[in-house]
Amino acid sequence: MKLKSLIKRIESKYPLNLAYDWDNVGLLVGDFDNEIKKILVTLEANESVINEAIENNIDLIVTHHPFIFSKINKINTGDLKGRLIHKLIKHDIALYSMHTNFDIAFDGLNDYFMEVIGFENTKILEVTNSEILYKLAVYVPTTHADVLRKALGDVGCGNIGNYSHCSFNSEGLGTFKPLEGSNPFIGNINDIEHVNEIKIETIVPQRILGGVLSTMQKVHPYEEVAYDLYKLENKGNSVGLGRVSKLNHSTTLVELSNKIKEKLNMKHIRIVGDLDTKVSKVAVVTGSGADMVKKAQRQGADVIITGDVKYHDAQDALDMGMSIVDCGHFETEDIFKDAMKRFLDGIEDVQTIKSSVNLNPFKIV
Ligand SMILES: [Zn+2]
Numbered sequence: 001m002k003l004k005s006l007i008k009r010i011e012s013k014y015p016l017n018l019a020y021d022w023d024n025v026g027l028l029v030g031d032f033d034n035e036i037k038k039i040l041v042t043l044e045a046n047e048s049v050i051n052e053a054i055e056n057n058i059d060l061i062v063t064h065h066p067f068i069f070s071k072i073n074k075i076n077t078g079d080l081k082g083r084l085i086h087k088l089i090k091h092d093i094a095l096y097s098m099h100t101n102f103d104i105a106f107d108g109l110n111d112y113f114m115e116v117i118g119f120e121n122t123k124i125l126e127v128t129n130s131e132i133l134y135k136l137a138v139y140v141p142t143t144h145a146d147v148l149r150k151a152l153g154d155v156g157c158g159n160i161g162n163y164s165h166c167s168f169n170s171e172g173l174g175t176f177k178p179l180e181g182s183n184p185f186i187g188n189i190n191d192i193e194h195v196n197e198i199k200i201e202t203i204v205p206q207r208i209l210g211g212v213l214s215t216m217q218k219v220h221p222y223e224e225v226a227y228d229l230y231k232l233e234n235k236g237n238s239v240g241l242g243r244v245s246k247l248n249h250s251t252t253l254v255e256l257s258n259k260i261k262e263k264l265n266m267k268h269i270r271i272v273g274d275l276d277t278k279v280s281k282v283a284v285v286t287g288s289g290a291d292m293v294k295k296a297q298r299q300g301a302d303v304i305i306t307g308d309v310k311y312h313d314a315q316d317a318l319d320m321g322m323s324i325v326d327c328g329h330f331e332t333e334d335i336f337k338d339a340m341k342r343f344l345d346g347i348e349d350v351q352t353i354k355s356s357v358n359l360n361p362f363k364i365v
Pocket residue numbers: 065287288329333
């Protein structure tokens with residue numbers, strides 16, 4: 001599969017525009033026209049990971065942490081980052097990063113974390129974007145309305161709550177005159193034609209708009225398709241950072257922490273708060289989420305599960321009556337490999353492997 005086609009598939013699920021402005025996501029190194037057969041997924045790419053990719057004939061490395069983040073003035077082998085970029089290009093290995101867009105997106109890292117631990121009834125902790133919606137109105141001969149309506153629904157038009165293929169249909173009379181040089185499906189050159197048509201109106205989320213219009217052109221019988229497309233004021237599904245979950249059964253802070261330790265295969269976990277505190281609602285922010293303690297409390301959470309908690313964050317949380325389970329930045333995010341591999345395994349013609357390089361910089365003795 002060509003890299004540009006693969007990226008299209010990835011970004012239809014995890015759009016780049018969900019990322020924060022300060023972030024750096026997308027194809028950071030590589031040729032869009034390269035053929036991709038083998039992919040390596042990793043939390044981040046250091047020299048060991050790049051060597052692993054070379055040994056395994058990898059065409060594309062997909063990382064969570066952006067491989068290039070701060071400004072680069074030179075790319076040469078005298079500097080660590082320059083040497084790594086040079087090595088990637090020399091071995092024709094592309095590198096794609098998906099960071100806060102993957103944290104925020106539905107079925108991204110935070111949702112995957114909730115799934116791994118077994119938290120249900122998940123809601124967004126902080127909404128960052130709401131989906132932009134368009135209304136598509138397309139005019140089609142009555143005889144072809146069913147086929148077009150189904151095709152539009154099959155590619156994702158008209159999804160409202162738990163309903164798919166939603167549309168409104170009105171009958172009317174369409175007119176047109178084929179001019180010299182046209183190749184009309186119905187009617188003759190220079191004769192005004194009258195055709196019974198249906199106007200199909202349906203909702204299209206912005207992220208699938210391109211695919212919807214090409215499907216419409218493909219399925220519609222007319223040489224020139226008449227349609228209206230307009231942006232709506234009403235917004236679609238919301239996405240955002242972090243998740244909250246109301247537990248089906250209340251537990252204690254220590255029981256919750258033991259469960260997380262077991263699910264993430266951890267030997268130790270840091271806890272802020274009274275071990276016997278009752279927990280009935282949890283908040284989760286993968287990576288660094290100590291700045292979300294207040295938001296978590298406002299949403300009614302008793303504890304926030306995250307990484308990178310500093311001494312003063314912990315003191316502030318105690319003063320507020322909030323508990324924290326600090327799993328560590330690495331431990332909450334290394335599951336990126338599993339989440340991304342599951343997604344990429346659903347794409348035909350590419351093979352995905354997980355990096356076996358241990359990227360945890362900390363050791364506990
Ligand atoms: Zn991170």
